[in-house]
Amino acid sequence: MFRDMDDFKISFERLLKELEFDLSNPFEDVEKVLCIEPHPDDCAIGLGGTIKKLTEGGIEVVYVCMTDGSMGTLDDNLSPHELAMIRRKEEEESASLLGVKKVIWMGYRDTELPYTGEVRRELVKIIRAEKPDAVLAPDPWLPYEGHPDHRVTGFLSIDAVAFSPLPNFASTDGVAGLKPHQVDVFGFYYTARPNYFVDITDLMELKLKAVRAHRSQFTDDVWEKWEPFLRTVALYYGKKAGVKYAEGLRFMPGLFLHITPFAELI
Numbered sequence: 001m002f003r004d005m006d007d008f009k010i011s012f013e014r015l016l017k018e019l020e021f022d023l024s025n026p027f028e029d030v031e032k033v034l035c036i037e038p039h040p041d042d043c044a045i046g047l048g049g050t051i052k053k054l055t056e057g058g059i060e061v062v063y064v065c066m067t068d069g070s071m072g073t074l075d076d077n078l079s080p081h082e083l084a085m086i087r088r089k090e091e092e093e094s095a096s097l098l099g100v101k102k103v104i105w106m107g108y109r110d111t112e113l114p115y116t117g118e119v120r121r122e123l124v125k126i127i128r129a130e131k132p133d134a135v136l137a138p139d140p141w142l143p144y145e146g147h148p149d150h151r152v153t154g155f156l157s158i159d160a161v162a163f164s165p166l167p168n169f170a171s172t173d174g175v176a177g178l179k180p181h182q183v184d185v186f187g188f189y190y191t192a193r194p195n196y197f198v199d200i201t202d203l204m205e206l207k208l209k210a211v212r213a214h215r216s217q218f219t220d221d222v223w224e225k226w227e228p229f230l231r232t233v234a235l236y237y238g239k240k241a242g243v244k245y246a247e248g249l250r251f252m253p254g255l256f257l258h259i260t261p262f263a264e265l266i
Contacts, residue, residue, distance in 0.1 A: 012262070021253045021266075023196055026185050027134065032060045034132035036123075036157045038149040039110065040069045040091035040103075041214040045230070046189035047136065048098055048207035049200025050247050055099025062130055063095060063103040064123070066153050071110035072217050080109075086216050094213035097206065104130075113149045115156065121170045123160035128178040135161050139188035139250060150190065158257055161186050187251040194248025195266055197241035204234060204245045 027033075033054060037043045043051060043063050051061050069087040070080035088105070095103055104126060108114070127135070140154025163169040165182040173179075187196070200207060208230060212218050218226055234245035241248075256263040 012265070016253070019253045019255060021251075023251060026187065026196060026249075026251050027054065027057075027059065030054075030059055030133040030185060032062070032130070032132045033134045033136060034062050034064060034127065034130055035100075036064045036066065036135065036137040036153060038066050038113065038138060038147070038153040039072065040065050040087045041094065041211065041217055042138065042150075042190075043100075044094050044098065044207065044210040044214070046138065047247055047249075048210045049203040049234075049245070050189075050198040050249070051098045051100060052203050052206060052210075053198060053200075061098075061100045062132070063091070063100055064106065064126055065091065065103060066106045066113050066156075067108045067110045067149055068105070069110050083216060084110075087214070090214045090216060094210045097210040097213060111147075111149060113152045113156075115152045120156055120159050120163070123156055124164045124170050125173055125178060127160055127164045127183065128173055128181045131181050132183060134185035134187065135183050136187050136189055136249070139191035139193075142190055143192055145190075154188070158186075162254065162257065183254075185251065186254060186257075187249045189247070189249055191248060191250040193264065194237065194240065194250050196249045196251055197237055197243075197246045198249070199238075199241065199243040199245070200234065200247055201238070201244040204231070207234075 035043045035047060035051065054061055068084040070084040072087070073083050091103055106122065108119070135157060137157030138150045138154045140151045145151055161183045165180045167180050208227060211230065212223065234247065237246040237248040238244050252263065252266060256266060
């Protein structure tokens with residue numbers, strides 16, 4: 001029994017080496033990151049400190065926002081269209097604080113993001129057009145995640161990264177000059193099983209400022225609860241990382257996102 005376990009450990013480590021999967025610095029050879037978010041504020045909430053570190057290091061970060069954010073209000077006098085326009089402006093301000101210059105809007109209705117082949121093909125087209133080295137998306141397996149837009153965004157992102165290199169998938173993209181593209185690095189944020197941490201202790205206040213830029217979502221009374229929540233999340237990851245404040249991500253080899261019973265060991 002023990003020998004069999006040793007055999008597995010040796011084989012597992014050999015496999016990771018063969019896959020060139022190295023968690024010491026997943027962003028080492030990355031020049032461009034696509035950060036996919038369900039709503040306009042999720043990249044800042046989930047990865048604000050990480051994004052600022054990436055852009056400061058010369059790495060381009062592009063947001064892909066899946067929905068219009070039009071449902072995020074308790075104000076009876078604010079129409080969905082008005083809120084969507086407000087949230088676009090807030091996202092631009094927040095992104096600018098973090099060094100992000102481009103936001104791609106998919107425009108699906110907030111709370112109604114569909115898990116369909118059409119959306120999948122649109123996301124593949126964006127990946128082929130932007131040619132990112134890395135894609136970051138919400139972890140759809142976050143325990144107790146109650147928002148369908150978050151779960152669907154995670155699953156669509158996995159699909160798009162898997163299918164983007166396949167020449168026979170959405171082959172009409174070639175007419176527009178969009179060639180198949182292989183994403184080398186894929187990671188989840190909003191995850192309960194992080195395997196990589198970014199120390200954001202020196203950037204925590206800037207992250208909070210970038211989140212608070214979404215003023216329609218974080219009014220004074222809401223912020224009284226959300227600021228301590230965000231600090232607690234960062235402290236939680238920080239404790240695991242051995243620093244004060246951190247953000248946690250889960251990087252996965254592409255192979256492990258399909259029929260792999262030991263994927264959780266990464």
